[in-house]
Each structure stands twice: as C-alpha cells, then as structure tokens.
Amino acid sequence: MPYRPASFYDADLKVWSSGKLEHYFDPHLSIGEIIFEEMRRHPQLIAQISATENTILTRAELHDNSMRVASYMRSLGLLQTDVVGIIARNTTHMSAVAYACFFNGIAFHSLNISYERSTIEKLFNITRPRLIFCDGDEFEQVRAATAHLDVKIVTMRNHLSDSIRIDEVLATPIEENFLPAKLEQGNDQTLAILCSSGTTGVPKAVTVTNSRQILNSSNSLTTNDVQYTHSTLDWITGLLTTVTSGVFSTKRIIADNVFDPAFFMRLVEEHQITWIIQAPTHMAMMANCPAFGTSDLSSLKYYLFGGSRASVETQHRIRSRLSRDCLHFAYGFTELGSMASINLHYDEKPNSVGRLVAGIRLKVICEKGESLGPDEVGELCLCNDQHWAGYYGNPEETHKMRDAQMWFHSGDLGYVDDDGFVYVVERKKDMLKYQNIMYYPNDIEKVISAMPDVAEVCVFGVWNQMVGDEAAAAVVKKQGSGLKAQDIVDYVATHIDAKYKHLHGGAIIMEDLVRSPNGKTNRLATKAYFLEVKNST
Numbered sequence: 001m002p003y004r005p006a007s008f009y010d011a012d013l014k015v016w017s018s019g020k021l022e023h024y025f026d027p028h029l030s031i032g033e034i035i036f037e038e039m040r041r042h043p044q045l046i047a048q049i050s051a052t053e054n055t056i057l058t059r060a061e062l063h064d065n066s067m068r069v070a071s072y073m074r075s076l077g078l079l080q081t082d083v084v085g086i087i088a089r090n091t092t093h094m095s096a097v098a099y100a101c102f103f104n105g106i107a108f109h110s111l112n113i114s115y116e117r118s119t120i121e122k123l124f125n126i127t128r129p130r131l132i133f134c135d136g137d138e139f140e141q142v143r144a145a146t147a148h149l150d151v152k153i154v155t156m157r158n159h160l161s162d163s164i165r166i167d168e169v170l171a172t173p174i175e176e177n178f179l180p181a182k183l184e185q186g187n188d189q190t191l192a193i194l195c196s197s198g199t200t201g202v203p204k205a206v207t208v209t210n211s212r213q214i215l216n217s218s219n220s221l222t223t224n225d226v227q228y229t230h231s232t233l234d235w236i237t238g239l240l241t242t243v244t245s246g247v248f249s250t251k252r253i254i255a256d257n258v259f260d261p262a263f264f265m266r267l268v269e270e271h272q273i274t275w276i277i278q279a280p281t282h283m284a285m286m287a288n289c290p291a292f293g294t295s296d297l298s299s300l301k302y303y304l305f306g307g308s309r310a311s312v313e314t315q316h317r318i319r320s321r322l323s324r325d326c327l328h329f330a331y332g333f334t335e336l337g338s339m340a341s342i343n344l345h346y347d348e349k350p351n352s353v354g355r356l357v358a359g360i361r362l363k364v365i366c367e368k369g370e371s372l373g374p375d376e377v378g379e380l381c382l383c384n385d386q387h388w389a390g391y392y393g394n395p396e397e398t399h400k401m402r403d404a405q406m407w408f409h410s411g412d413l414g415y416v417d418d419d420g421f422v423y424v425v426e427r428k429k430d431m432l433k434y435q436n437i438m439y440y441p442n443d444i445e446k447v448i449s450a451m452p453d454v455a456e457v458c459v460f461g462v463w464n465q466m467v468g469d470e471a472a473a474a475v476v477k478k479q480g481s482g483l484k485a486q487d488i489v490d491y492v493a494t495h496i497d498a499k500y501k502h503l504h505g506g507a508i509i510m511e512d513l514v515r516s517p518n519g520k521t522n523r524l525a526t527k528a529y530f531l532e533v534k535n536s537t
Helices: 031-041 059-075 094-102 117-127 136-145 167-171 236-248 262-273 280-287 289-292 314-320 394-402 439-451 486-494 523-533
Strands: 007-010 015-017 046-050 053-058 083-087 107-110 131-134 152-155 190-195 205-209 226-228 250-254 275-278 302-307 327-333 338-342 362-367 378-383 408-415 420-427 432-434 437-439 454-464 468-477 508-509
Touching: 007 454, 015 486, 031 059, 031 094, 031 236, 046 059, 053 059, 059 094, 059 152, 059 167, 083 094, 083 117, 083 136, 094 107, 094 190, 094 236, 094 250, 107 117, 107 280, 117 136, 117 205, 131 136, 131 205, 136 152, 152 167, 190 236, 226 236, 226 262, 236 280, 250 262, 262 280, 262 289, 280 454, 362 408, 378 468, 378 508, 394 408, 420 439, 432 454, 439 468, 439 486, 454 523, 468 523, 486 508, 508 523
Parallel strands: 046 250, 083 107, 083 131, 107 190, 131 152, 226 250, 226 275, 275 302, 302 327, 468 508
Antiparallel strands: 007 015, 015 362, 046 053, 190 205, 327 338, 362 378, 378 408, 408 420, 432 437, 432 468, 454 468
C-alpha cells in the first residue's frame, strides 16, 4: 500500500501539519552515502534500461561507472565548493554523472536542453561550473556560452571531435579504496541546483538540500518496482526519480527521445513499469493518442502527476485504463525540494491536491500576512524545517521566497478543508479583473476542458482599457475533431452564467500550447502567440 498522509490542525496557530519525517536510514548519512551502500547491497539487480540506446546496466555496473566518473572529478581537483554543470537528456550514463556528484558531495547545476545560448550563459555565469556534461547536440552552444569560464566539457552522445567523450571519463581508474565523501556541511549541504519554471524572465538557480525530505513519499518502493519519468535532471521529478531509484534499488527505465505517448505506453507494457511521475501535458497527449484505447497499463501501481492541473476528463480517461486506483495528484515546488501533499482519495476529493506528506507544515495567509482558517482562500505557505541555501547567488529573491520564520511563500492561492485536504485555486499572479470583478483563468479552463473535443486549454486575459482583462482561450483539439474557435466562445457563453467570465477576448485553435522548458504551459507565451495571430488577421 502507498504511504497515506494525514493532516492535523492547530486551531490556535491556524497551521496544518502531518506526521514527523521518519528516517529509514541513518539520518547522518548523505544521499550519496546511502546510494553508495545500497548499490553494493544488490549488485546483480538490473539498475537501468535505456529504451532508446538499448543498453542495460546492473547495479554493480552503474556503481562502477559512478565511481569512475567521481574519480575523474577528483583527478581534476574538484572540491565540494565547486559546481558541475549538466545540460543533457536521459542517456545511458547520465545517472552515473549524478551519482558521482552525490559521491563527491559536489552539487550539479542542471539546465534544460532547450535553453537558448543567452540563458545558458546567464545561468552558468551564476554557478560558474568547472566541468559540464552535455550532449554533442548542444556542445557548440554550451562552449560559446561558457567561453569566459575555465571549464571542461564532456559530451554524453553525438560526440564532436574536440569534445571530451564520456567513454574517456569512464576509462578513469577507480581511486584506490574509494569511498563517498563526508559532506563538509553535513546534510545542510546542497545536493543539486535546478532551475525555476522560468515562465517570466531568466529562470532562477534553485538549490535543493541533501535533506531526507526528497524521500518523504517514496518509502513504499522496493526492489520489485520499475520506475519511469520522462523528466530530465533539470526537473525536480527527474532528480526525485534518480535519487529514489538509487536509494530503494528499483529498476529504472529511461529514454532520451521527445515524449511520444504511444512509445511510452509500449514501455509500460514491455517493462511492466509500476511507478511513474508525469506532467499533465503528457497525460493529455496519452488520452488523445489513438493507441490509448488498447494500451495495457495494468502494471502501474503508482501513477503520480503534478506541476500543473490535469483536466477532470483527462483524469477520468486515464483512470479508466488503470487496473487499480493509483492515479494521484502530487503538489510541491522545486524550492521545497519534495512533494508537499498527495491525493490518495480521488473519489472523495477529486479536485484536491491531497493531504500533507510527512515533515510538512502549511498555513494560509491573507494579503496582510495574517493566517486564515479552514475553507478560507489565501496564499499557501509551507515549511519543512529543513535548511535551504536559497536561489544561488540571489539573496534578494531568496528572501522573497522564504521568510525569516522558514515559511516558503508558494505564490499559489488555495485553501484547506475541514478534512485537511489542500486545494490549489490559482497562481496568485494569474488573477484577472473584468469591470473590477476578480476572476481566475482556471474558472474558465475547467468549463472548456469539459468539452468532448478539447484536449488542452489555456485561458488568459487580454487587456482592454475600457473594461480590464477580457478572457481569451487557446485550445488544442482532439485528433480528428472539427472543433472551431467560435464553438468554444459559444460553449462558454452558454455554460457560465457570469458574463465577466465569458470569452470577450475570443479563442483560437492551436496545434500545441506554448510551453516552458520544463513542460508546463507558458501562459504568457501562449498569450503572446494568441495576440500575434489576432493582430495578423
């Protein structure tokens, strides 16, 4: 059975909390030390299968590769204060790079492969890595972006003649009597540096600590489990899967291709995948895929999704193909370094992100910063009582995100009901006003998502100086549908009584929504495309 969280409410403080975080492993051990020992315990088990590069590694082989990469880093004189850069896909030896960093107590800074040169330059200029692992596809761009840094660049695949090949690194002799390094700052030390969603401006470099919080909802994983996520190491879900696979000795399936729903569903059946964590975007693509109706997803025991909402219809369709009740909405954010809540009670609370997981406290605050009670909407603030080094090199934004009392200010508006279930209403910054009446895009998105021919939708405000934010929609229709933009406008007009929520700004049909590098719908960029289309007609 999966971990079942419960929430407790302190009416005096107006704070919700879950049980204490239990330590299955010695709390003084680092993530790297745990993985090092666990890989030695199960040497013959298959650790990883690449479905795109057709490689198989046992845990002994992956352990050996990780020590070789770690020994290479040590031969370069890298210290725990140094940073290793990563901008690569889920290729065969990517896990060895991550584990090598864990073994050495060196944080890696992982960027998305779709970042343009200027973004790569700005981000790596913050952390100034001495060693970068990337694919040959991005080598020239990475080299140009880091030309002012003293950095070595290793390519993971599609090697160029003047790059250091990962094969050369893997030929490094393992240091005699190799042991993982003791962390100089203990488990307060940074494990990894990821990137914020980056829907506006340059993404921030988000530190994630060695805290055990990252394991807070994965204790049910065993050596019998088979894990998969399409997320790369610049996503918290990619980091989570890499860590939990190493800690709990699961088999991990990886792929370095662009997400293909039919391909993914074949992987589930072929490898009998039991655990996945997925973006709602990929869920919608699956539900809209011709192969979905005949796919065999019966092996799945843990189907987690998060990062944004999945429409109720998409959730119903996915659940109809599962052999057990295992589709669970998980809520969290990169800065927290873990899940905050998970909904294991879909039928009872279908719109909730669930109850808090172990080690998390939550309060809801109003605009004045005062705590609110059950069913009152305000900003969700969370606390895990763990050290957080903040946004690397950005103390100003760090203080905005986490206050002096260690509360993270999520920027999400929501509430908690009398049963301790958390609900996320909308992003605080997404609030719109029409004729001075406040509303949220999600109010309209939920209605449009119920249309039989709609696969995905993004609603935003188009400014009109006379009335304020006019709601507008960009919609991806289902395959074979004859849906027209006016059909959407008309549907909203007949299904929402409040006229201020009607699509006064209009609607368009798109092949796909504009997305941030981490796969989330980029509302601002989708709106910009909408305006471009409207202005050209």
